[in-house]
Amino acid sequence: MSLAPFLEGCRRRVDDRLAELVPPPGHPPGVVTRPLHFALTSPGKRIRPALLFAVGGLFKAKDESLLDTACAVEMIHASSLVFDDLPSMDAADLRRGRPTVHKQFGEAMAILAGLDLLHRAFGVLAAEASRRRGYPLAEMVTLLSGAIGVSGVVGGQAVDLTSEPAGVDLATLEFIHSHKTGALFIAAAEAGGLLAGARPAERTAIVNYAKNLGLAFQITDDLLDAVGTPESTGKTTGLDRNKATFVSFLGIEGARRLAGELTGFAEECLAPFGDRGELLVSLARFVRDRSS
Numbered sequence: 001m002s003l004a005p006f007l008e009g010c011r012r013r014v015d016d017r018l019a020e021l022v023p024p025p026g027h028p029p030g031v032v033t034r035p036l037h038f039a040l041t042s043p044g045k046r047i048r049p050a051l052l053f054a055v056g057g058l059f060k061a062k063d064e065s066l067l068d069t070a071c072a073v074e075m076i077h078a079s080s081l082v083f084d085d086l087p088s089m090d091a092a093d094l095r096r097g098r099p100t101v102h103k104q105f106g107e108a109m110a111i112l113a114g115l116d117l118l119h120r121a122f123g124v125l126a127a128e129a130s131r132r133r134g135y136p137l138a139e140m141v142t143l144l145s146g147a148i149g150v151s152g153v154v155g156g157q158a159v160d161l162t163s164e165p166a167g168v169d170l171a172t173l174e175f176i177h178s179h180k181t182g183a184l185f186i187a188a189a190e191a192g193g194l195l196a197g198a199r200p201a202e203r204t205a206i207v208n209y210a211k212n213l214g215l216a217f218q219i220t221d222d223l224l225d226a227v228g229t230p231e232s233t234g235k236t237t238g239l240d241r242n243k244a245t246f247v248s249f250l251g252i253e254g255a256r257r258l259a260g261e262l263t264g265f266a267e268e269c270l271a272p273f274g275d276r277g278e279l280l281v282s283l284a285r286f287v288r289d290r291s292s
Contacts, residue, residue, distance in 0.1 A: 003282040010050040010070075013063065015041065017071050021124060035105035035113040040078050042096040047287070048188040049074050051213070054279050055192030055206055066195055068128045069140065073188045075121035076144060080153055080184070082114035089161065094230050118148070136194055143194070147187035156180025160243075168244035174215070181221070182214030189213075205269050209280065212266035217287045219259040222246045224292070263288040 018040055025037040049070035056066040085092040085100040086107060092100050102110035122141060129137035146152055156179030163172060189210035193203040222245040246255045266284045270277035 003279065003286055006054070006279060007045065007050055007286075010053050011046045013067060014046045014049045014071055014074055017067055018074065021068075021071055021075075022120065032109055032112050032116065035101050035109045036116050038098075038104060039082050039101045039110075039113050040075065040117060042078075042098055044074075044078075044096055046074060047217075047283075048077050048184055051185065051210070051283065052188045052192040054283055055189045055198075056196045057192075058206075058273060058276055058280065059193060059196030059198045059202070061192070061196035065132070066192065068124050069191055069195060070188075072121040072124040072144070073184070073191065075117045075124065076148060077184060079114040079117035079121075080148075082110050082117070084157070086110065089157070139194055140191060143187050143190055147183040152179055152183030152187075156183070163244070165244045165248075170249055173244055173246065173249065177218040178211065178215060181218040182211060185214030185217065186210040202272070205272055209266045209269035209284075212262045212269065213284050213287060216259045216262040216266065216284070219246045219255050219262070220287060220290055223252065223255055223259070224290075226252060228291070259288050 022036060022040055023033045025034045027033045052070045052073060053063060053066055057063075081095060082101045084090055085095055086102055093103055094100065098104070100110075101113060105113070121144070125137060125140055125144075129135040148154060150158070156176045159172065160176045160180060163176070168176075186207055189206050190203060193206050198206065225245070226247045246258065249255075250258060263284045267281050270280055273280075
């Protein structure tokens with residue numbers, strides 16, 4: 001399958017299932033279910049669930065065996081965006097072409113909606129384990145909780161928030177984004193391999209692919225923040241103007257070259273899979289070339 005219909009199919013399946021996994025926006029108490037629904041159903045590309053589907057498909061897993069775990073990953077990602085946009089964090093006004101959750105519903109309700117999504121994700125995993133014999137619940141919880149905590153998103157965000165731009169070197173910048181952005185890419189990819197029964201060496205190759213993919217994704221984010229517009233990207237731009245970024249270190253062309261190199265490294269990690277890895281190759285190139 002070519003990439004465009006694959007991504008559209010993933011997005012549609014995930015969106016449909018997410019609507020079943022959360023209360024409708026008017027469900028009591030609507031004061032929090034409305035922002036919860038708003039946060040989760042914003043028009044994103046669902047890249048992380050698509051990565052999970054692509055890796056699972058590489059090892060012949062059926063989509064229905066991957067769907068709820070992919071939705072849990074998207075819930076975790078959506079919660080991280082709610083928190084990242086808060087005034088105490090990045091103070092963003094626009095996300096995915098719409099007001100951020102705290103702008104639309106207030107800071108308190110945004111926090112509560114983000115907490116619900118984060119905890120609901122693990123409830124989805126537990127429910128999946130109760131339905132499916134052999135579901136690797138302990139391994140999945142360990143994998144995803146690690147991607148969220150101080151060894152993942154939380155750790156990267158903490159260093160990002162507390163670092164003065166002048167004191168950030170390239171190694172620190174890579175640490176920030178390999179945790180803040182890359183950790184959930186790695187977890188999504190590894191979850192797909194885990195569910196599909198990939199062997200340890202195969203999972204190692206997939207993790208190395210996802211490490212490069214996640215960092216390339218962040219570099220393109222830095223580029224879009226520097227040269228994009230809210231109209232083209234769907235989110236507030238210029239937030240990183242006074243922060244250390246790959247663009248501030250390397251310049252626009254240097255950052256583009258590095259994103260290209262990382263994409264190449266990601267593709268090399270797929271060599272053991274031959275033609276079977278072509279969808280993941282296309283996904284890496286899509287991340288490198290994206291404009292929103």
